[in-house]
Amino acid sequence: MGQPVVHFEVIGRDPAKLRSYYGELFGWEFQTGDAATRAVSQPGNYGFVDGATTGGGGMGAGINGGVGGGEGHEGRVLFYVAVPDVEDALRKAESLGGRREMGPEGTPGALVVGWFTDPEGNLVGVAGTE
Numbered sequence: 040m041g042q043p044v045v046h047f048e049v050i051g052r053d054p055a056k057l058r059s060y061y062g063e064l065f066g067w068e069f070q071t072g073d074a075a076t077r078a079v080s081q082p083g084n085y086g087f088v089d090g091a092t093t094g095g096g097g098m099g100a101g102i103n104g105g106v107g108g109g110e111g112h113e114g115r116v117l118f119y120v121a122v123p124d125v126e127d128a129l130r131k132a133e134s135l136g137g138r139r140e141m142g143p144e145g146t147p148g149a150l151v152v153g154w155f156t157d158p159e160g161n162l163v164g165v166a167g168t169e
Contacts, residue, residue: 046119046166050080050108058086058106067092069106075152076144080107117154119164125153128165132157 051057058069069086079085085107093101108114122128125143132155133139140162142153152166 042120042122044102044118045121046164047102047104048079048115048117048119048164049104049106050112050117051114052108052110052112054080054084054086054107054109057108061088061106065093067104067106074105074107075146075150078141078144079152080105080112081109084109115162117162117164119152119166122165122167124169125151125165125167126169128167129153129155132163132165137163 049057049061058067058071061067062069067088069088071083071086073082074080074085085105088104088106090101090103093104102118120128129139129142136158137155140154140156142165143151144153145151148168150166151169152164154162154164156162
């Protein structure tokens, strides 16, 4: 079995407006706090959304996500894949023709994240505890 997609992010310059937009559009409710790293979002400006509110409707459970960013953060939509070791996953991505963009960053033993671009330039995240 492959590694699952475990998290998504919508990042922009006005995260409060984005949270309002997606909340109204999809009925998502947010718990606002800090992202795993400042590279993801300004402190205190990351809205976590529980997968229980992103799923259902006959489509199964949803994926946990977040909407954040702030001044200095470029807009993007990103998904994260669970991996046993973020550094190993980033090295493998590079060996296959991708490019490391960020990481590993975070708190080992709790949450560590990294980003890479695939050979076409698409940004992908990896997340784990190592």
